[in-house]
Amino acid sequence: MTAERIDELEAENLRLRQLLAHHVGEDVAERELVSGANREGDVRFVAVLFIDLVGSTKKVAMMRPAQVVDLLNRFFDIVVDVVERNGGFVNKFIGDEALVIFGAPAYSADAAGDSLKAARELHEALVGNPEMQAGIGVAAGTVLAGNIGSSTRFEYTVIGQPVNEAARLTELAKKHEGRVVASEYTVNFARDEERAHWEVGELVELRGRGKLTRLAWPRPQS
Numbered sequence: 001m002t003a004e005r006i007d008e009l010e011a012e013n014l015r016l017r018q019l020l021a022h023h024v025g026e027d028v029a030e031r032e033l034v035s036g037a038n039r040e041g042d043v044r045f046v047a048v049l050f051i052d053l054v055g056s057t058k059k060v061a062m063m064r065p066a067q068v069v070d071l072l073n074r075f076f077d078i079v080v081d082v083v084e085r086n087g088g089f090v091n092k093f094i095g096d097e098a099l100v101i102f103g104a105p106a107y108s109a110d111a112a113g114d115s116l117k118a119a120r121e122l123h124e125a126l127v128g129n130p131e132m133q134a135g136i137g138v139a140a141g142t143v144l145a146g147n148i149g150s151s152t153r154f155e156y157t158v159i160g161q162p163v164n165e166a167a168r169l170t171e172l173a174k175k176h177e178g179r180v181v182a183s184e185y186t187v188n189f190a191r192d193e194e195r196a197h198w199e200v201g202e203l204v205e206l207r208g209r210g211k212l213t214r215l216a217w218p219r220p221q222s
Contacts, residue, residue, distance in 0.1 A: 041146030137169030
């Protein structure tokens with residue numbers, strides 16, 4: 001094999017790795033390339049963040065398809081930038097919302113703190129843009145993390161109560177003045193520096209949960 005052909009193969013391999021990373025995220029791509037694709041799961045302590053645009057159904061109805069795509073791309077550019085800067089993994093885009101994981105697939109010593117900091121920064125990044133107002137919910141706990149699906153098609157994701165709780169908190173956050181709501185449980189697991197940015201609120205019964213959840217939200221900036 002000639003040196004020129006070797007260079008071509010290396011360039012093609014790099015292109016395929018980059019393409020894989022774009023679709024599943026760099027951490028997942030590296031995990032699959034190193035350990036191989038399997039459907040084994042790990043029990044992990046993670047923090048889960050949901051972010052969902054407010055009133056997007058009405059907005060989309062008044063926009064052309066190209067405008068919708070442009071809005072979502074700009075929105076998700078901000079989400080990915082903030083999340084990755086705080087060590088998180090954007091697991092999936094679902095319409096106009098995103099599911100974000102902290103603590104998997106890459107381990108984090110402060111998954112809760114990282115997620116809370118990302119939530120605050122996301123709100124700050126979006127607050128000045130009326131068309132990108134979003135509800136943000138954060139929850140932490142134990143999940144099953146791994147490749148889920150059939151033998152021919154699967155995806156890396158997490159399954160567990162924190163995912164459902166974060167989704168319910170996001171519903172509340174859309175109606176909350178600060179648009180960011182976390183569980184007190186999550187705040188309690190964060191380091192002191194991040195915990196100082198949050199205040200604890202009332203107990204609520206989230207839809208689909210059999211116990212009460214105490215809410216928390218960012219303290220107003222002075």
